[in-house]
Amino acid sequence: MKKTKNLLLAVFAVGFIAMSCQRVPLTNRKQFVGMVSAGQMMELSFAQYDGFKDTSNVVPLRKADAAKVARVGARIKTAVEDYLIQNNYSAVIDGYKWEFITVENEQVNAWCMPGGKVCFYTGILPICQSEDGIAVVMGHEIAHAIAEHGRERMSRAMVAQGLTQAGAIAAGVITQNEQIMNTAGQVLGIGTQLGGVLPNSRKQESESDQLGLIFMAMAGYNPAEAVDFWKRMAKAGEGSQKPPQLLSTHPADAQRIADLEASLPKAMKYYHAYGGK
Numbered sequence: 001m002k003k004t005k006n007l008l009l010a011v012f013a014v015g016f017i018a019m020s021c022q023r024v025p026l027t028n029r030k031q032f033v034g035m036v037s038a039g040q041m042m043e044l045s046f047a048q049y050d051g052f053k054d055t056s057n058v059v060p061l062r063k064a065d066a067a068k069v070a071r072v073g074a075r076i077k078t079a080v081e082d083y084l085i086q087n088n089y090s091a092v093i094d095g096y097k098w099e100f101i102t103v104e105n106e107q108v109n110a111w112c113m114p115g116g117k118v119c120f121y122t123g124i125l126p127i128c129q130s131e132d133g134i135a136v137v138m139g140h141e142i143a144h145a146i147a148e149h150g151r152e153r154m155s156r157a158m159v160a161q162g163l164t165q166a167g168a169i170a171a172g173v174i175t176q177n178e179q180i181m182n183t184a185g186q187v188l189g190i191g192t193q194l195g196g197v198l199p200n201s202r203k204q205e206s207e208s209d210q211l212g213l214i215f216m217a218m219a220g221y222n223p224a225e226a227v228d229f230w231k232r233m234a235k236a237g238e239g240s241q242k243p244p245q246l247l248s249t250h251p252a253d254a255q256r257i258a259d260l261e262a263s264l265p266k267a268m269k270y271y272h273a274y275g276g277k
Contacts, residue, residue: 029203041151042095042115049117057104059122066102069120072134072221073100077116079218079274080142092146108236112141114150127232135221136229139212146211149204209260213267218274223267226260 036044059066077098084090098116105121112118118141120134128134144150213223234257268276 029207036151036154038114038148038151039095041148041154044154045113045115045117045150046097049113049115052119053101059102059104063102065122065125068131069102069118069125069134069138070100072131072138072219073098073118075219075221076135076138076142076215079215080146083215083218084146092148108233110137110141112138112145114145114148116142116145118142127236128229129232130225132216132221132225133229135216135219136212136223136226139214139216139219139221140208141212142215143208143211144204147204147207149208152204205256206259209256210263213260213263214270217267217271217276220271220274220276222276223264223271227257227264230257230260 061067061070081090081093084092093116096116098118100118100120102120102122102125106123107121108123108127110118110120110124118138120137124137125134128137209226213226216226217223
């Protein structure tokens with residue numbers, strides 16, 4: 001009887017996971033996202049974001065660095081929307097509330113949360129060097145959100161930690177569930193262990209690199225800058241016991257740069273098609 005019960009549970013689990021998978025828009029990779037919906041993920045995201053802003057030193061838009069980040073963000077936002085419309089995926093950004101902020105913080109880091117909340121730390125701007133460099137990071141981080149990597153990590157984390165959100169969902173108060181909110185903070189990379197708890201997988205990184213090149217190219221930024229940027233990032237991490245925060249969850253190695261170089265011809269076609277020189 002016990003064996004039969006265990007077998008039924010195993011079959012149910014496999015079936016649940018299969019039904020909870022979807023294909024990543026644009027790359028077609030299968031991903032497990034069934035523990036939390038896109039709408040719930042944005043609810044969690046916006047709650048985490050509001051708390052982050054309240055406790056952070058946000059640089060006013062009148063400052064040159066903040067204005068530059070916002071300007072690049074607006075251009076890439078338009079490019080992303082155009083790209084999704086062209087590929088019949090416009091529903092992916094339903095409910096997005098785009099915002100681009102810069103925070104005074106020496107960490108070399110940036111992120112985009114589900115729902116379009118983007119933050120750059122001032123510590124990464126010297127490595128970006130230019131608007132093209134900012135566009136590399138912006139395109140890459142926004143690509144994580146478009147591909148629902150946060151939702152994928154959240155679903156896997158909830159399974160791994162044995163969390164359940166059934167009661168919170170039924171009551172419509174998911175953001176009041178402390179376990180779920182703590183896990184969301186870790187997954188979204190703005191918790192107390194910033195980005196280090198549940199790092200992005202190499203598959204997710206590859207997707208974000210490829211999509212990010214296209215997004216920045218369509219926005220009129222030279223995608224060739226991506227290779228130089230990641231070389232600078234890799235150099236910034238050399239000989240340091242504590243590498244840049246972005247590198248703690250984003251593998252930076254010769255293979256990544258080689259993959260970027262291999263992806264450049266496709267991205268350059270978009271760049272020239274959209275007025276790049």
